[in-house]
Amino acid sequence: MDTLNSGITRDAMANYCQECGKELISPNAEICPNCGVRLKEIVINRRSPVIAVVLSFFIWGLGQVYNGQFGKGIAYFVIGVLCVASLMILIGFLLVPLWWLIGMVDAYVSAKRINAGEDASKFINV
Numbered sequence: 091m092d093t094l095n096s097g098i099t100r101d102a103m104a105n106y107c108q109e110c111g112k113e114l115i116s117p118n119a120e121i122c123p124n125c126g127v128r129l130k131e132i133v134i135n136r137r138s139p140v141i142a143v144v145l146s147f148f149i150w151g152l153g154q155v156y157n158g159q160f161g162k163g164i165a166y167f168v169i170g171v172l173c174v175a176s177l178m179i180l181i182g183f184l185l186v187p188l189w190w191l192i193g194m195v196d197a198y199v200s201a202k203r204i205n206a207g208e209d210a211s212k213f214i215n216v
């Protein structure tokens with residue numbers, strides 16, 4: 091579990107329904123009694139931004155796949171391969187580290203947005 095998002099966010103999630111904002115009787119409630127949304131699923135789907143970054147550090151797109159963004163992860167990998175190929179025409183020496191950095195930043199920011207229930211569907215989240 092990541093420790094970066096503990097505190098206010100987790101407490102708020104535990105005691106109030108994310109969907110309707112109604113206070114929950116039990117912090118372990120699986121379903122909100124007011125609006126019926128599944129609460130456990132939200133917790134289970136949490137992503138660790140740190141793990142996402144580490145995965146993207148080793149393989150392009152892996153952090154995105156870990157975040158549940160499969161198509162985006164594959165696209166990141168393909169672009170990464172193209173960047174490596176462009177080493178032959180020298181521009182790759184700029185593109186490889188740039189795309190590597192973008193991949194890690196996106197994995198981190200996307201994981202945080204997914205955890206917060208925010209939109210992380212942009213191709214590059216920074």
Ligand SMILES: [Zn+2]
Nearest residue numbers: 107110122125
């Ligand atoms: Zn609710």
